[in-house]
Amino acid sequence: MKFEDHPGEADDGVGRLTRRAAVQSGAALLGVSCSLAAPHAQTVSAPPAFAAELPPQRMQVQLQINGTPHRLEVDTRTTLLDALRENLRFTGSKKGCDHGQCGACTVLIEGRRINACLTLAVMHDGDSITTIEGLAQGETLHPLQQAFLDHDGFQCGYCTPGQICSAAGMLAEVRAGMPSHVTRDLGANGPLTEAEIRERMSGNICRCSAYPNIVAAIKDVSDASGGRS
């Protein structure tokens, strides 16, 4: 298998440090803050008054994206979303709120939908990630992509990659028999109704308000596969 190498080309232009130097300076700074720290430092967030800030810390990480391994070096602060978009140019995943509230950044990690803006790239070394770019089979669209087209499940389209990735993860959750807030009987899997779809998709906001068509698109795909919740 071929590795795609990305030596952190799209980073913020801060001077490159060797890893060894970064670790050493980091350790030194930790030592300084040690003597100044207040008790109960676990909940007092403010840093000690005179502690110099750490220089940027860089680490190697390998991400398996849409079946292809990518090795890159990132600042430890890089979210998975920024690594995808800025370092690797998978710009299908969108940055909306950057705080996990809008769902535009939704990707699948090991098949589960998550907000890529609320996790760090370095926390996903070796993980398999599916983005909107990885859903189609060659020229054949994923059923959800086709259904969003057929039902006009968008207006501006900015939330669409997140909606589709979220719906793919959601339908997998339904197949696995996972309940939702509106599931009446926790002991039985009922039909995937519109109310179920709306509740399960509440982590994806569409400011054009294409919700009726989004729900219809997802319902079609679910019904076609005998959808139960």
Added chain:
Amino acid sequence: MKAFTYERATSPEAAAAAAARPGARLIAGGTNLLDLMKLQVETPVHLVDINRLGLDTIKATADGGLRIGAMVRNAELAADARVRKNYAVLSRALLAGASGQLRNKATTGGNLLQRTRCPYFYDPARPCNKRQPGAGCSALQGYNRMHAVIGASDQCIATHPSDMAVAMRVLDATVETVMPSGMRRVIPIADFHRLPGNTPQLETDMQPGELITGVTLPPPVPGRHVYRKVRDRASYAFALVSVAAIVDAGGGRIRSARMAFGGLAHKPWRVEAAETRLANTVLDESAVNAAADSVLAGARGYGHNDFKLPLVRRTLQATITEAARAA
């Protein structure tokens, strides 16, 4: 975000020791910590990642209870067949919280350690005693619709935002931890979260570096499990008021009732005296009102959240009635 060094912990003990260093923080799901780091409300200089420690299984205990690993994701816990069958209030509370994406990331341990969603805590430009002890509380005279009505202080009127913790409180869960020294301890959920008092920056009984390894539920409690959450939107919003209840009733009588409340205080709120007033009574409005009086003893509004006092009463009435009807 401020720069930080990062390490992946190799054992719970090593994680606790590493996290005890000044400025270090443990990171699990990260859905709350990273949110706060982006706003520089949290500025750790070192992150200890505990995502590859395991701690992610749910096992029956010898006495008929259930032990939940600290890293079990909220989605997994809510869907577990044993939880759905025997601890439905916990499934319901989890499913009432956050979004599908967040529940796939957020962990059992991390959920207990969620920080308040007070908008002034989130805004570094505004004074907040929780963020910067001694700075003052902006919520007291500010927009305090979401804030506490019980157990608050003149230093802080923030609420604990978790739904899961409210269910854990009604179930009498215990929290298992490992200290940086390697010593382990068990903390009853009732003692786990603190009231703000003069130290609103301290939210739990946890010591620096201390790591949650699991949560244990005692054997199932008989009765109907209900979680009712009142919020501004139908989904994906924090509670104005929530009630976790387990009600054992039949023939118009309540044999026993347990209830804990979210959205009211700096910790999940449970008043055992209120439960005593409901035990072995005829189910009617006055009985539930008497219980609500006990729950609300010492409660007060701060202006925008005055509505919570009658809302608690009505929500409790609806919850107990629903639970008793279905029992």
